[in-house]
Amino acid sequence: MKRIKQIFYSYVNDLKLTSESIANLKSQFLSYNLTEGYIDQICAFFFKIKFEKNERLNLTEKSLGQNNLVLKLLFMSFIGNSYLKDLDLSVNFIGDYLESIKFVKDFFSKNTEISKCNFCDNNLGLNVENLKIFSDLFKYNTGLKIVNLSGNSLNISSDNFMNLAEAFKMNETIEILSLKNNQIGLNPETVDI
Amino acid sequence: MENFNFLKDSLILNTTLQNLNLTNNDIGKSNENLYFLLKGLRKNKGIKEINFYDNNLGSDSENIKYFEKYFKKNSIIEKMNFSKNNLSSNNENMEYLFLGIKESVSINTLILNSNEFRFNQNAFFFMGEAILQNQSIKILDLRLNSLSLHSDSFSKFMEIIKSKPEINVEY
Numbered sequence: 291m292k293r294i295k296q297i298f299y300s301y302v303n304d305l306k307l308t309s310e311s312i313a314n315l316k317s318q319f320l321s322y323n324l325t326e327g328y329i330d331q332i333c334a335f336f337f338k339i340k341f342e343k344n345e346r347l348n349l350t351e352k353s354l355g356q357n358n359l360v361l362k363l364l365f366m367s368f369i370g371n372s373y374l375k376d377l378d379l380s381v382n383f384i385g386d387y388l389e390s391i392k393f394v395k396d397f398f399s400k401n402t403e404i405s406k407c408n409f410c411d412n413n414l415g416l417n418v419e420n421l422k423i424f425s426d427l428f429k430y431n432t433g434l435k436i437v438n439l440s441g442n443s444l445n446i447s448s449d450n451f452m453n454l455a456e457a458f459k460m461n462e463t464i465e466i467l468s469l470k471n472n473q474i475g476l477n478p479e480t481v482d483i
Numbered sequence: 484m485e486n487f488n489f490l491k492d493s494l495i496l497n498t499t500l501q502n503l504n505l506t507n508n509d510i511g512k513s514n515e516n517l518y519f520l521l522k523g524l525r526k527n528k529g530i531k532e533i534n535f536y537d538n539n540l541g542s543d544s545e546n547i548k549y550f551e552k553y554f555k556k557n558s559i560i561e562k563m564n565f566s567k568n569n570l571s572s573n574n575e576n577m578e579y580l581f582l583g584i585k586e587s588v589s590i591n592t593l594i595l596n597s598n599e600f601r602f603n604q605n606a607f608f609f610m611g612e613a614i615l616q617n618q619s620i621k622i623l624d625l626r627l628n629s630l631s632l633h634s635d636s637f638s639k640f641m642e643i644i645k646s647k648p649e650i651n652v653e654y
Contacts, residue, residue: 455489
C-alpha cells in the first residue's frame with residue numbers, strides 16, 4: 291500500500307492529470323493485481339487525503355473533460371468532505387464530453403457543501419443536449435451560491451439559453467451569477483463560434 | 484431576442500439572486516433584449532447589483548429609455564455598472580438615463596467608466612440635475628473618460644458635487 295501511495299503521489303502532486311498519466315497510473319495499479327473498482331476507490335481515497343482540509347481547490351486547465359476518470363475520482367473524493375467550499379473547474383472542456391457532463395451534473399445535484407464554483411470557459415453551450423443535462427444541476431443543487439458561467443458559448447442554439455433559464459427558475463440558492471462573454475444578446479444564427 | 488424573454492421569466496420567479504454579471508453580451512444589439520430583461524428585473528425582488536460592462540447599450544436611445552422606467556420603479560437595485568457602453572453618443576441617452584437616476588431611491592453606486600463623456604458637454608448638465616435631486620447615490624465612478632476641470636461643463640458639475648459632500652466622485 292505504501293508503494294501504491296508513492297506511485298499515486300508522484301502523479302498527482304503537481305496535478306498533471308493527463309489521460310496518459312492516469313492510464314499509466316492505472317496500469318501500474320493493475321500490476322498489483324487490484325481490480326479496477328478497487329483502484330478507483332484507492333485513488334479517490336488518496337485524493338480525499340490530499341484535499342480534505344482545503345477550503346478552495348483550483349483545478350483550472352487540467353483537461354478534466356476528456357479525463358472523466360479523474361473527474362469521477364475527484365467527485366468521489368469530495369463526498370463527505372465538508373471543508374471544500376470553493377471549486378475552480380474553469381478551462382477543462384467539460385462541455386465537450388457527455389460522460390464528464392453527467393458526472394458534473396450528478397455530483398452537484400447531490401452536493402450541498404460547495405458554495406462557489408467556477409465553470410468558466412468549458413464549452414458548456416457547444417452541445418445543446420450536454421447543456422441541457424448540465425443545466426439540470428441547477429434544479430437540484432441546494433448548495434451553490436456563487437456560479438461563474440462566463441465564456442461558455444451559451445447562445446449557440448435557440449434552445450440553449452431556454453434550457454438554462456428554465457433551470458434557474460427552479461434554483462433557490464444562487465446569489466451571484468456571471469454570464470459574461472456569452473453573446474446572449476445576439477440571434478443564435480449570428481453568433482461567432 | 485428570445486433569450487432575454489426566457490431570462491425575464493427566471494428573474495420574475497427568482498428570489499435569491501443578488502448580483503448578475505452580463506458583461507459583453509451584445510445586449511444593445513436589439514431593443515427587445517432590454518425590454519424583456521428590464522421587465523423581468525422590475526418584478527425581481529432580490530437583485531442589488533448588475534454589471535452591463537461593454538454591451539453597446541448607448542447605440543440606441545430606446546435602450547436607455549427602458550432604464551429610465553426601471554430606475555423610477557425599482558427600489559432594490561443598489562449598484563449598476565454601465566462602463567464602456569457608448570452612453571454619451573447622443574443627448575437622449577443622457578436625458579433618459581439621468582431622468583431615471585434622478586428618481587431612483589435605491590441606487591448608491593453608479594459606474595460610468597469609458598463612455599466618452601468628454602465629447603458630450605450636455606452629459607454633465609443632465610448628470611448635475613440628477614445628482615441634485617437624487618438622495619441615494621454615494622459613489623459616482625467617471626474614470627477613463629479623460630475628464631478635466633478645464634472643461635466648463637465638467638467644472639460646473641463638480642461645483643454641484645461640492646454641495647453634496649456625501650457623494651464620492653472618481654474621475
